Amino acid sequence: MDKVMAGNSIYNNFQQAKAAILGIEAIDYFFAKEMINALTESLNSVTVANNVEEKSLLRDENVYHMFLALSVSLRAGHSCLPLAEIGGKHWGKGFASKASQELTEQELFQQEKSDLSDMSESSAQTLSHVGFVFAPLSQLQQWLSELNLQIADKQLVVLDNDNLYMRRYFQFEYELGRAIKSRLNTPCTYSNDDIRASITSIFPEDAVQESEKDEVDWQKIAVANAINKNFSVIAGGPGTGKTYTVTKLLAALVSLARISPTKQNQENDNENDNKALSDINIVLVAPTGKAAQRLSESIVDAISGFAGLIDANVLADIPTQAQTIHRLLGVIPNSPNFRHDENNRLAYDIVLIDEVSMVDLPLMTRVFRALKDSCKVILLGDADQLPSVAAGSVLADIAPRPHGGFSTVNQEYLLDVCNLNLAQQQGINLNSAIKHTPNNSPQCDYLTFLIKSRRFDGKGGIGLIANAVINGDVNRSWQLLNDTKNTDTESAVENQLVLAQDELTHWLAPLVKQYYQPIAQCSNVKDAFTLLSQFRVLCATRQGDYGVEQLNEQIKGYLGKSTPFHLQTQQGQQSHNMLYHGLPIMINQNDYRLGLYNGDIGIIWHVEDKNGNKHLMACFEESSAVDGIRKILPSRLPQFESVYAMTIHKTQGSEFTHVAMVLSANDNASDESKIPSGSKLLSRELLYTGITRAKKKLTIATNKTVWKQGVIGQVKRYSGLSLDCSS
């Protein structure tokens, strides 16, 4: 049996394994090897049918490759590996082309599942990865069930519902699911009458526009749906009013918190007034500093818009400053743990988390760990956007599209408190209104989708193309892009959407002149930040002709700031000798000591010292700093780079007045090859995320081949997290 140590007998070393299986990294090889070594005793003790040695070898090879695939899938962002995805399949085969060497883990995992027929089409290329053919699903299930996965009192991997997990990720999912479900089982303390009164006052009938009188007001439903639950999700695309709605929700919760204690306290203390009794503790958070800043601004806007409609004392109790999740939890440098956890819980009564699509599974679990059981959690986000960089797809898992419908009890409650009984008699049924297509999605009482964009009127190009892309409609989206070419010059200026197919210099250089050139001429750095937020070039990749590094250099060339070749550093990393007044930078590495985080944006600016001497400083917007600007010596900065262009991944949580998304240049099929990693990097979620970063204007540089590949591609994350309310 000793010679059937799969890690040793199948591949003698990592290089051998790497040559056989496409896309594995050393970490996968060593994980699988360690697992097999740890399981040796269990493998030896299981008698394979007829005790035939070849069968035992086959089993061990399969078990070994399952661990290899599990590690690869985790790196690709999946929280587990469904056995159905590998059972009977040829995994890890492929070509040793340059492109495949550059693929990300996620693409590799997709590629593993691609059709074998691809091979014959590309027979001209060398097939160097033979891959591994897994035994059928039922055989894999049997082998795993026979193995004792518990080693030295520790369950290293877990098999649950035919999903194979690393123990930690199983625990994250299990713990998060349990924390959410226990909140959903907490009964509501407010009466329907009080809730109805509160909703009626913040959604006055006479404020409804004539054109909207026949529509279901999903914002009102969202508020009602979240008030009576300790966990709720309000999901929707850009500008559908998530922040507007949640501000009304917070106002309703503040006013209800005033009513309830007043009733109790009135018996004991008639002197109490409402104002003194509303000590409800609310906190607003978002995954990044930029997203937190945007949330703060949107809440301030919403609150000022509600003056006159909602009691000023109630509005005054809604916080306006959001912070990052990391700050809320209290970062411990060089540790994945936080100061606030199950042993040191936060005192908040309500936590609002925005941009939840960016929050990964471990972080979301840690947030729930740090909250008291009674804390109400409200999640906001757009489930169609790219999932989090690290493992998990929390928002997409708990906000499946299309909506699976409300339970009868919840529907009755909503119709009651929203005063929709009359509507119901007239045949309005919320479930039929949300279920646009028959589906198998689980029932979701805690979830409300906002569907009507308040930013895009449905006629403008950005909203339309975002919809077409996320629905995978290649023809419609390409048509929308092409229509922009036929508009006359005057309307083209007004047009939200522009297809750029000329050489970059023709259309990008004027945009650089319009938006980036004036930055350095601003009289102060605050104005420079305002200007910088007007425009951004977005790329799908870092490397390649249309990658961030290349475009940043190209834009510097347009600005007359070309980097001398000898100063160019690897991976776009900025050399301090290349800094100049007005250069926008992005931090690439967390520095907890300085309080600077990956993705923070700054501007290099001449700052005058006491003696009137000017020094280049890195300036960052920070509301608590003097004049709202924090200044740091560039030599103290962690890794950073220029940010005229940035990846779509990094723009999540940010918006710009005008976005230029560069996927390829002219309408030339050979251009496709210039996108590093071929088409696999593109997905409809990536395009949708890029498109929806634009508030007013969107320029897309692409050709039909590249565009089609993007719209067809889809990000799929495996996970076992599901909150079916009907079960």
Ligand SMILES: Nc1ncnc2c1ncn2[C@@H]1O[C@H](COP(=O)(O)OP(=O)(O)OP(=O)(O)O)[C@@H](O)[C@H]1O
């Ligand atoms: N019911 C409404 N009536 C009038 N204006 C509204 C309504 N709902 C939202 N708005 C306005 O639409 C704009 C977008 O709303 P909001 O910022 O809340 O959307 P969002 O979904 O949070 O957007 P984002 O994509 O920025 O996350 C805001 O100016 C807001 O005031």
